[in-house]
Amino acid sequence: DVRLVQSGAEVKKPGDSLRISCKTSGYTFTSWWIGWVRQRPGKGLEWMGNIYPGDSDTRYSPSFQGQVTISADKSSTTAYLQWNSLKASDTAMYYCVRPVGVYESHIHYISRFDLWGQGTLVNVSS
Amino acid sequence: QSALTQPASVSGSPGQSITISCTGTTTYVGRYSFVSWYQQRPGEAPKLIFSGDNKRPSGISDRFSGSKSGDTASLTISGLQAEDEATYFCCLGAGSDTIFGAGTKLTVL
Numbered sequence A: 001d002v003r004l005v006q007s008g009a010e011v012k013k014p015g016d017s018l019r020i021s022c023k024t025s026g027y028t029f030t031s032w033w034i035g036w037v038r039q040r041p042g043k044g045l046e047w048m049g050n051i052y053p054g055d056s057d058t059r060y061s062p063s064f065q066g067q068v069t070i071s072a073d074k075s076s077t078t079a080y081l082q083w084n085s086l087k088a089s090d091t092a093m094y095y096c097v098r099p100v101g102v103y104e105s106h107i108h109y110i111s112r113f114d115l116w117g118q119g120t121l122v123n124v125s126s
Numbered sequence B: 001q002s003a004l005t006q007p008a009s010v011s012g013s014p015g016q017s018i019t020i021s022c023t024g025t026t027t028y029v030g031r032y033s034f035v036s037w038y039q040q041r042p043g044e045a046p047k048l049i050f051s052g053d054n055k056r057p058s059g060i061s062d063r064f065s066g067s068k069s070g071d072t073a074s075l076t077i078s079g080l081q082a083e084d085e086a087t088y089f090c091c092l093g094a095g096s097d098t099i100f101g102a103g104t105k106l107t108v109l
Helices: none
Strands: A003-006 A010-012 A018-025 A034-039 A045-052 A057-060 A069-073 A078-083 A092-104 A107-116 A120-124 B009-012 B018-023 B035-040 B047-051 B064-069 B072-077 B086-093 B098-100 B104-108
Touching (some): A003 A092, A018 A092, A034 A069, A034 A107, A045 A069, A045 A092, A057 A069, A078 A092, A107 B035, A107 B047, A107 B086, B009 B018
Parallel strands (some): A010 A120, B009 B104
Antiparallel strands (some): A003 A018, A045 A057, A069 A078, A092 A107, A092 A120, B018 B072, B035 B047, B064 B072, B086 B098
């Protein structure tokens, strides 16, 4: 059974650091991209970035470049999303996703997100 | 940055068909194989229901179908059922970025 299981909800203060996780199972971790999608309360979905655990190639949305760090641990087949200094505006549900993509003219295009984790709620408040 | 435009809401009665549109620039939505659709019921994670390259995932009803005309991709749901009430998001893989529409809330009357 292919699964993405995320870590539990977090309550943090502005300026805190945080790392949330996504434990994968049921497929070859190093052969698929894995990524993160943000959903602020009552709002839509925003793609944050992906990592390819096989070679650690990491791509970020321009909106999130420099704001978060995506990483992956091959030994535990787990992906991570990390903040060094949280803001109130980071309050959101974060979903771990498995992107399926293709390369055309050396550019990687995502055609679909075929698996989603259950979500991790991050609440940042003073 | 490109944007994808969806209607905020649509509604239909059980048994009817509805279509949700997703409009962007021709340069992007023209790459139909990179368009996908997601269903999100309240309190749940989104779920892939249709993609331009691989159509319907296993387990998704054939009442869900997708199409494209010009710079608009569309999701059609036929034979509406109460369980279809949810928010539907389109998504486009655009190379350096991947963009979601703002979502369309479907109400089954």
